[in-house]
Amino acid sequence: MLCMLETLLALTLKNEICAVLSRYNLHIENIRGQGYDGASNMRGEWNGLQALFLKDCPYAYYVHCMAHRLQLALVTASREVKDVHQFFDHLVNIINIVVGSSKRNDELQHAQAEQVENMIASNEIETGRGANQIVINTISEEGANYKQRGDAEGAYQVLTSFEFILILHLMKEIMGITNVLCQALQQQSQDLLNAMHLVSTTKSLIQKLRNDGWKPLLASVISFCEQHEIDIPDMNARYTKGRGRYRRQYDDLTMEHHFRIGIFTVAIDFQLQELKSRFCELTTELVILSSVLNPKDAFRLFKIVDICNLVKKYYPQDFTEHEQELLESQLRHYELDVIKHPDFQNISTISELCRGLKISRKSKIYFLIDRLIRLVLTLPVSTATTERAFSAMKLLKTRLRNRMEDELLADNMIVYIEKEIAGNFTIEMIMDEFYSMKNRRQA
Structure with missing residues (x-):
């Protein structure tokens, strides 16, 4: 049933695209490149959208968006490691609690502003609780109902745990390495050769993090926990899995072994595996031959x-x-x-x-x-423009602005996406334009 629905969706999308092409007097047989995400109904080799177009035009070569591939590599790696997967679930919950209302969002910004002022005044990083902890702790004590107070208390316990801080720093390191590749893959003018090189260097740097990064990461996490008064476990103590009466104890495993092997090493290994599998298509003959130009x-x-x-x-x-x-x-x-x-x-x-x-x-x-x-x-090695449009939509139509109408959303998206063009307009130019529109209406 699911396969039939995906095929039907692909046929519907194809008919809509053909209708648009016909409207602008464009012919389907002239297509020389396709670029979609990795969903089966889009890239499926038999009944996917790209396969339907290939039946009418055998030279409409399909390439999966590389920026989307990198995102999938990060997402898949996080899902495969249970502790990292739970970290992201907790992170979403914390974000929802803090920014779930305008009042909480304002409290967070106010607390952060006070913290920055104290840092500037003392010329050092302020110790004690951070802005997020202050807001969540306030909600847990002064929430409007028991659900808000309970959710906030649970989020506060997670936020102030050593394991959460460790994974937070690990993800920061990994995403810091992949950020250069991510930015390169989102450029409108895609450089195939450099993209291939960046994939290689990204894998090398992540491998280096795996080999030499544990001790610096652990030192950074311990320093952070000391500054923010977060309990640091004894790394030589025996690791205990779970809580309560039926928790399992491992005599041969220490806390450091759990953090270093069970989280740090496993998360990086899955990341390397996903990068290799997601970007193996970059070495295809078509891409290599195209690079000679x-x-x-x-x-x-x-x-x-x-x-x-x-x-x-x-x-x-x-x-x-x-x-x-x-x-x-x-x-x-x-x-x-x-x-x-x-x-x-x-x-x-x-x-x-x-x-x-x-x-x-x-x-x-x-x-x-x-x-x-x-x-x-025309070879669509990157559909970053489309990906950016969807990202802009999420940034503009947030939970606090969920009643924004389509026309206003479209106008805001144009300004956001075309930042380079919008940057050329000054406030005076906009005011003059509105003033001239008023004169035209009077005339």
């Missing part, structure tokens, strides 16, 4: 043979046999002309190369190469 480092990867193979294997419908022969001739001239030209030495992405060929009018001379570059640019 990259102008970075003075066209270091440029190879005529590889470019010709790229066309023959993946884009035969876009180049006739005669054009494939002519392409090789154009590439020889291109190698001596464009690659050696000073105006093309400082560009680093394929999109900049395409723009440079257009401005210099060399796109008319090397029209087959220009066509191939545009085809490669």
Whole structure:
């Protein structure tokens, strides 16, 4: 039944997309790239949306959004480790308690502001309870009803536990390493070669964290707990699992072994495993062959043979046999002309190369190469723009602003997503625009 529903959903999505293409006089047979998330109804090889399009257009190559793949790697790794999974559940609960109302949100901001003022005045980090602890503790004592007080008390116990602080610092370290890759994968102009390198360096840094990061992490957690008056367990004590009468004791396991092996090492191992499995598609032949057009480092990867193979294997419908022969001739001239030209030495992405060929009018001379570059640019190695739109929607329409109407939400999303354009407008320019609108209405 579930498979039938997914197939039906894929067919519905395809019909809607085809209707949009038809509206703008675009033809489905000209699709050369697809990019969706990893849901089975989207990327399914038999009945998924990408498979339905491939039946009509065999050259509409599908690539799973890399930014979404990284997110899935983090999510899956957290689910596989029970303690980390519970940490995120507790974290969501704490956030809901603190920011569940405007009053609590204001209390949190006020407490944080006071803490920053004290830090500036004393020139050191203030010891004692943090802003979140103050707010949650206040709710547990002064909540409007027993449920609020009970939830807050439970959240306070979790928030002030050593294990919660340890996992919090561990996740901060892991996400700090993956953040560079995450930001690179969300760029509108995607650099395939650098993305592949960043995946490799990210895995290396996480491996280094696994090998050498335990002692610095433990020292940082202990220091944090001492500053905020959080109980630190005896690391040499015997580890006891669970609470109450039926708790299990492990004579051969210490508390440090539980934290270091059971949480730290296992969480990192799952993270490395997920990164390897999620990003194995980056080494596919299509991506590697496409990288030979990259102008970075003075066209270091440029190879005529590889470019010709790229066309023959993946884009035969876009180049006739005669054009494939002519392409090789154009590439020889291109190698001596464009690659050696000073105006093309400082560009680093394929999109900049395409723009440079257009401005210099060399796109008319090397029209087959220009066509191939545009085809490669359509390869949707990242759908970061769409992902950012959904993220913006969550940031704008929060629990405290859940009655925002569609028109206002759309206007706010445009301003948020197009930050670079919106940054060019000043308050004076906006005021002048409204003033001129008033004059037009009077006229």
